[in-house]
Amino acid sequence: MANVFPGDHPFPISLIQFLGWLGDSGPGVFILASGFGLTWAAFHRPAEESRLLVFYQRRLLRLFPLYIAIHFLILTLSLFVPGSDITLASPKTLLSILGLRFADGLFFYINPSWWFIWLILQLYLVFPFLYALMQRLDIKKFLLITIAFTFLSRLLGILGVRYSDSLYFWMTGIFFGSRLAEFTVGMALAGYLLNCFRNKKEVPELRTILPAALLFYIAGLIASFTLPGSIISNLLVTIGMSGIFYTLWMGLINKIRLLEVLTSWIAAQSYGIYLIHQAPLRWTANYFAGDDSLHLFAAFFVLVFSFPLAWLMNKSVSGLRGIIFKSQKIPLRFVSWILGFAILGAMLFIDPRAWSLQQHNAYFLILGSLLVILCIAESVLFEEQKLAGYVFRWAMIFSSFFYIFLLFSFIGYFSIILGFLLCFFAIIIYRFYHIRVIAWSAALTVILFLSIALELIFGYFSPLEAGRWGEFPALQIHPTRTYSLKPNQKTRLRYNNYDYILRTNSLGLANPEIAIEKSDPNTKRILIIGGAFSMPEGMEYEHAYPSILQQKLKEALNPIPIEVINAGVTGYGPVEEYPQLKELLPLLKPDIVIYEFFINEFQEATLSAEDRLKGIGFIRQYRTSYQKLLSRSQAIANLKKFQSRLKESIKGAPERWRYFKSLLNYYATGENNIYSGESLAAIRHYLKSMNSVCQQFKAGFIIYFVPGAVAVSQPSDIAYFPAGQDVTDRSKYDLTRPLRNLHIIADPLGIPVVDLTPALKSHAAQPVYFPDSWHWNEEGHKVVAGVIAKDLLDRGLFSKNISANK
Numbered sequence: 001m002a003n004v005f006p007g008d009h010p011f012p013i014s015l016i017q018f019l020g021w022l023g024d025s026g027p028g029v030f031i032l033a034s035g036f037g038l039t040w041a042a043f044h045r046p047a048e049e050s051r052l053l054v055f056y057q058r059r060l061l062r063l064f065p066l067y068i069a070i071h072f073l074i075l076t077l078s079l080f081v082p083g084s085d086i087t088l089a090s091p092k093t094l095l096s097i098l099g100l101r102f103a104d105g106l107f108f109y110i111n112p113s114w115w116f117i118w119l120i121l122q123l124y125l126v127f128p129f130l131y132a133l134m135q136r137l138d139i140k141k142f143l144l145i146t147i148a149f150t151f152l153s154r155l156l157g158i159l160g161v162r163y164s165d166s167l168y169f170w171m172t173g174i175f176f177g178s179r180l181a182e183f184t185v186g187m188a189l190a191g192y193l194l195n196c197f198r199n200k201k202e203v204p205e206l207r208t209i210l211p212a213a214l215l216f217y218i219a220g221l222i223a224s225f226t227l228p229g230s231i232i233s234n235l236l237v238t239i240g241m242s243g244i245f246y247t248l249w250m251g252l253i254n255k256i257r258l259l260e261v262l263t264s265w266i267a268a269q270s271y272g273i274y275l276i277h278q279a280p281l282r283w284t285a286n287y288f289a290g291d292d293s294l295h296l297f298a299a300f301f302v303l304v305f306s307f308p309l310a311w312l313m314n315k316s317v318s319g320l321r322g323i324i325f326k327s328q329k330i331p332l333r334f335v336s337w338i339l340g341f342a343i344l345g346a347m348l349f350i351d352p353r354a355w356s357l358q359q360h361n362a363y364f365l366i367l368g369s370l371l372v373i374l375c376i377a378e379s380v381l382f383e384e385q386k387l388a389g390y391v392f393r394w395a396m397i398f399s400s401f402f403y404i405f406l407l408f409s410f411i412g413y414f415s416i417i418l419g420f421l422l423c424f425f426a427i428i429i430y431r432f433y434h435i436r437v438i439a440w441s442a443a444l445t446v447i448l449f450l451s452i453a454l455e456l457i458f459g460y461f462s463p464l465e466a467g468r469w470g471e472f473p474a475l476q477i478h479p480t481r482t483y484s485l486k487p488n489q490k491t492r493l494r495y496n497n498y499d500y501i502l503r504t505n506s507l508g509l510a511n512p513e514i515a516i517e518k519s520d521p522n523t524k525r526i527l528i529i530g531g532a533f534s535m536p537e538g539m540e541y542e543h544a545y546p547s548i549l550q551q552k553l554k555e556a557l558n559p560i561p562i563e564v565i566n567a568g569v570t571g572y573g574p575v576e577e578y579p580q581l582k583e584l585l586p587l588l589k590p591d592i593v594i595y596e597f598f599i600n601e602f603q604e605a606t607l608s609a610e611d612r613l614k615g616i617g618f619i620r621q622y623r624t625s626y627q628k629l630l631s632r633s634q635a636i637a638n639l640k641k642f643q644s645r646l647k648e649s650i651k652g653a654p655e656r657w658r659y660f661k662s663l664l665n666y667y668a669t670g671e672n673n674i675y676s677g678e679s680l681a682a683i684r685h686y687l688k689s690m691n692s693v694c695q696q697f698k699a700g701f702i703i704y705f706v707p708g709a710v711a712v713s714q715p716s717d718i719a720y721f722p723a724g725q726d727v728t729d730r731s732k733y734d735l736t737r738p739l740r741n742l743h744i745i746a747d748p749l750g751i752p753v754v755d756l757t758p759a760l761k762s763h764a765a766q767p768v769y770f771p772d773s774w775h776w777n778e779e780g781h782k783v784v785a786g787v788i789a790k791d792l793l794d795r796g797l798f799s800k801n802i803s804a805n806k
Helices: 011-025 027-044 052-078 091-097 112-136 139-159 167-174 180-198 206-223 230-251 257-287 292-326 329-349 357-380 387-406 413-432 436-461 545-557 574-588 609-616 625-631 634-651 656-661 677-696 737-749 757-762 778-795
Strands: 475-478 482-485 490-495 498-503 524-529 562-566 592-598 700-706 753-755
Touching: 011 027, 011 230, 027 112, 027 180, 027 230, 052 091, 052 112, 052 257, 052 292, 052 357, 091 387, 112 139, 112 167, 112 180, 112 257, 139 167, 139 180, 139 230, 180 230, 206 230, 257 292, 329 357, 329 387, 329 413, 357 387, 387 413, 413 436, 413 634, 436 634, 482 574, 482 609, 524 545, 524 574, 545 562, 545 778, 574 592, 574 609, 574 677, 592 677, 677 700, 677 737, 700 737, 700 778, 737 753, 753 778, 757 778
Parallel strands: 524 562, 524 592, 592 700, 700 753
Antiparallel strands: 475 482, 490 498
């Protein structure tokens, strides 16, 4: 009702809105005309030209060349549209190019009006069978069956029995059954007219057709105002509108030469105009939002310019294939080799992942254009028998296809391997079954099977962190701390170099179950807050420093009861630790709070909750589920790791990731954003707040500083250390910088800071860190437990006669 009687604008504009709403029924005329045209042509076509495969080939060649070309045109123009994120490098774009808009997320993708391509493809697919049915039955029975099928499809859509979540999409044509009657009415009309011509019967006159058409149209329009009426409204409106247009053509346009020529020219370009106009028309709203006059002018310009542009695109696409076919094969073969090597070079030596979105999209658009041209060239060189050229071209075609549409998150090496493997298997299979379709299909099946097998093998034998944190199965979103460990859970965590069991208690702490209230009023409680070092990451709790610390203190302070409560959670920084501390202090009432402070706290203090949840894997970072699936692929993660090692061997220089994983940026001299004013202010805010809340509940607060492995271990003990870096070079690195900045903040607040570096570095059994990760191994945890136990005992925090109990 809001569309029929729009109230946002004064009458003349609201009338235009209303007419635009009526235009939404226009595709029904094309559906009816398609049914009519296909049937009329089938009646007059020789039997050998009506074979199923010949029919499908003819339809696809009519539909797709221009459709694909205009995809590339729209994607090119979108590079200059602010905020546009459509890209060729997406499975959704591939499905759009293929016309497969079978899901809600695809139906209106890139250009909403292209939904019609999916509908017409479905109707083309069933047409040969409908035509056979119409020939077997009389026209009335044929219409009765197909109309009943359509009404039933639309009724089921209203009742919710449909595969689309959108009733609008269902009624529009995401399932061909909801529009089938309009198509079969066109088919029946062709059969009726043929009978009239064969039997020399007169067709109805315009004065008979027009009133009937108006009656159908008005009835359909009225029916469309109710949900039950929408079951029949589309069919009635389509019949009525087709009759009105036919009357307009025969009664007026066909009688005026200029109008006839103009309308015929527009009709010939209508497919191209339909494909081109809508996306640029929508872009004008983005460019001229808030300026109605400029928006109107731009929209008018787009509509007018769509006509010559459609003509130019149509001529170009039609002429391109003809030009290629007329070319000499030797120059064309040379061109195909050049294209193949251009694609190969792009996939081998260009990595667009660090580029801006616009540059990324432009790169894949250029690569996709090379792929299309190579495919066209191959259609001419199809019968070439030289195996080397054939294998190379098809390997490049499939490699670039995989790279652009399926494996765009991965550098091109893997795509190239897949392309050549596919050709290798296809050639072998072709030697046994001399049918190309079978050879390629079987080869694709083999590749798919091998990919799945590879995924399972890597997932079982060499699981890596991919697309989300390795600890993800043990984590949950938390209302105050962003995330936390799941309570009462036993989780086996296998990733990277780790394989351990993580157990949590009813409070969601990586600690044995504890009573909230102290069983003995003399019990001394120590609460540990921190990150992966404390949880601990990479080993069971009994080997971690909180557990060892409790044992040491119990032995030293016997008979004083000691409880060490571990609240460490992997990845926790000040943003999560402060609210956790506020919740646990009044609940557990500890005497001492130990803060395990790792050097990366300086960056984590300014991390937003959204960024944290994205990093863990709770918030979707990828535009499609397919991209998410790729990001979690164990096969791709392992192959990336292998590729990185291979590149290092070839280049003789370490990859950049080693520098960052080694945390060398925390020790780098000179201007360093890690220690920006914002970062240091955030650390000061959290330390002051933590100290304050500890004082409120009469708990001592001590920071134990955790250095990075590069400040403790020899480079030979760090598997990811970048060769060529010298951490002893004071012009480049200052190994005291994180601790010094911490002291600058903590000392004025009266918070004691204990440096764990000397004890870790001087420990006899090295290394004390895992060679492949940031964290302490069992030796490291033993060292830290000893340091903390001695420090706490030396401070005399437990009793006045502490020395007697040592």
